[in-house]
Amino acid sequence: MVFGDSLSAGYGLPQEAGWVSLLKKRLQTQSQIHLINNSISGETAMGGRNRIEQALKTHRPDIVILELGGNDGLRGASIDSIRDNLEAIIEACQRNNATVLLAGMQLPPNYGIAYTQKFQDIYTQLTKRHRLKLVPFLLDGFGDKREFFQADGIHPNGHAQQKIMENVWKVLRTMLKSQPTIADGRP
Template identity: 55%
Template sequence: MSRFMRLLVLWLWPVMAQAAPVIMVFGDSLSAGYGLPQNQGWVHLLSAKLTPAYQVVNASVSGETTSGGLSRLDSALQQHKPTIVILELGANDGLRGLPLKHSKANLGAMIEKSKASKAKVLLVGMQLPPNFGKPYTQRFADMYSELAQAHKVPLIPFLLEGFADKPEWFQNDMIHPTAAAQPFIVDRVQKALKNFKP
């Protein structure tokens, strides 16, 4: 690339970046990259793969519940104006044993708010450890498929599918994946995004 072209790209880059459709990842610590350097989380890795076709914004907050997410979604939608929202919430509700009817209602409201802002939604599901009891864990897993069907949005049934039973892929807390596991998450999300057009 000539020096002139490099200068032209640098000059136009802010405009190009602004013009790129925005993917907003709206999740909890699993998407915020808890316990990892900022450049090793799956959202950062996804951004590197999708740039310049998309601008990926990480609006995830560690420890976030569906109630907390719902309370800050309007502001995030207004600020980032996403074309696609990747909604990854609910795990903290489940780990705290919160009533699933409230979690489901909150997630449903977030899906509808996102769609009302003209954004498409990719819903990301989670699963709970078996020590929470089969009835609760099954209803928790079913919650995501029921939401996807009711609101007609695509679903990744389980973000950690393929390595959730492998302790070596998790940090010492056995909840958050290591840096080595992040590319597996990226591959799963990127495949799901192929159904969306820029």
């Protein structure tokens, strides 16, 4: 299950063009894995915290790709609240036997060096504390290139979606190899 914000919901793109749909196609060619996209444009870590239990109960995922926090950072939320909300989501996933793949984000430099570094550190701290797998930066390889973004300068365009999917796939495939019952599609 992908649990994220507009970057995973495919904001501004046809549904089939988003990175989650591309990942779903890749998984279908290699296994019997069923991928659910439970992402909402505009979602925050607090909003995710409020809806994670129901999502886990409804979908019972083996793996959760957690892609939240970016909207909180862009709104200048406190580092502690972002970390606490993400940690609550992670702990809920773990209580429900779901392995978490955390997708890290970075903020533009105009938020100040101290805040942007503390924000980025949230992801590495949570990864270490909870022994998670991490995509260090979801937009790695193009996050600073204007041609990969929609007119708003925030949301990746269609050309970026394959790159995002590959960034996630690099880490996810190692997780699937270490969990053969998931990779083989067995319950």
